[in-house]
């Protein structure tokens with residue numbers, strides 16, 4: 331793959347940029363820039379519809395279901411522009427997680443039922459995998475489901491379920507056979523979040539927003555047809571789901587956007603009459619992160635190109651996750667450092683960030699949301715598989731330890 335931009339990619343970049351400039355509502359872009367969590371579900375729906383109407387609702391899906399068949403380089407250019415324009419990056423649990431699983435392992439009826447409202451943002455999804463005592467050790471999960479006539483009856487508890495309070499549907503990993511070894515007895519069920527017996531309880535987060543939940547399932551009944559693929563194959567599907575977007579774990583595009591925000595802050599803030607960005611100490615910090623980000627980008631591009639190297643693919647993905655999540659934390663730390671005392675006022679809900687902190691000489695627009703983002707990103711080295719688990723994978727798969 332040629333990594334250098336050519337005239338075709340330049341033209342495509344210009345097309346994407348012009349589209350977002352013309353169609354993305356400015357207030358929505360502003361809220362995405364602020365970036366407090368969670369974004370409103372209405373903003374998600376607006377972005378997803380906008381993208382879908384343009385044919386960009388799920389670029390990575392097969393064309394038959396609304397995908398684009400873009401080359402990896404085109405997808406890379408698209409994602410750079412998506413983030414640069416402050417468009418929300420899809421409803422991840424839907425188009426990026428369960429969507430590809432339904433495409434690969436679901437049946438035709440499920441594809442027809444679930445994919446169109448997913449790609450258009452009409453139905454929002456959450457992921458019910460983790461449980462108390464079953465996070466890193468997911469295979470030990472205890473939520474059970476058994477068939478009663480033509481229905482699955484589900485009982486148990488999930489935790490850390492992002493967005494469960496506004497999701498329409500959840501995909502739940504459950505134990506359907508306790509008599510076999512743990513990985514063999516799991517199944518993947520699609521559950522309406524409005525089901526009788528399903529209760530969602532909020533978990534307070536350090537950043538002040540509400541995105542995390544506990545989900546209690548008390549004899550929840552769903553039709554037998556709501557199973558994806560075969561009973562007992564849930565572990566295989568869960569692994570496919572987590573591995574599907576191999577390069578996404580690097581958070582490359584988010585890292586680039588957040589670094590740009592750090593630069594914006596450092597261009598505006600001054601120390602002793604000197605712009606922060608012009609002070610050697612701060613410029614050095616930015617340059618160090620830039621160098622690491624560039625290295626991350628080349629690694630992502632090599633994976634996108636399908637380039638074979640000596641390392642095990644699982645180890646590569648884990649390495650991208652470790653580097654990407656640590657970079658996110660470093661970049662957000664840099665933003666907060668650059669803001670100095672102003673950072674103390676730079677967190678809170680969307681309303682607070684937009685109305686209270688925005689646009690006054692004391693609290694200029696670039697301040698809003700940075701501290702909330704910094705606090706939220708403490709979790710970047712936990713969600714999607716903790717840093718220690720990723721390092722275990724690297725040790726085992728890349729170094730045979």
Ligand SMILES: Cc1cc2nc3c(=O)[nH]c(=O)nc-3n(C[C@H](O)[C@H](O)[C@H](O)COP(=O)(O)OP(=O)(O)OC[C@H]3O[C@@H](n4cnc5c(N)ncnc54)[C@H](O)[C@@H]3O)c2cc1C
Pocket residue numbers: 456457458459460461463464465466467489490491492493542709712713714715716717718719722
């Ligand atoms: C913001 C956020 C959003 C999330 N969203 C979702 C979601 O939508 N759906 C969902 O299902 N889950 C979600 N999760 C859960 C997430 O996947 C788990 O938190 C994660 O897998 C870690 O599991 P745990 O919390 O049970 O920690 P544990 O597995 O109990 O780990 C605790 C600590 O021990 C370390 N550790 C554990 N085992 C080992 C080992 N073998 N070797 C070395 N160190 C080890 C871990 O690295 C960690 O530091 C989310 C989590 C967060 C923080």
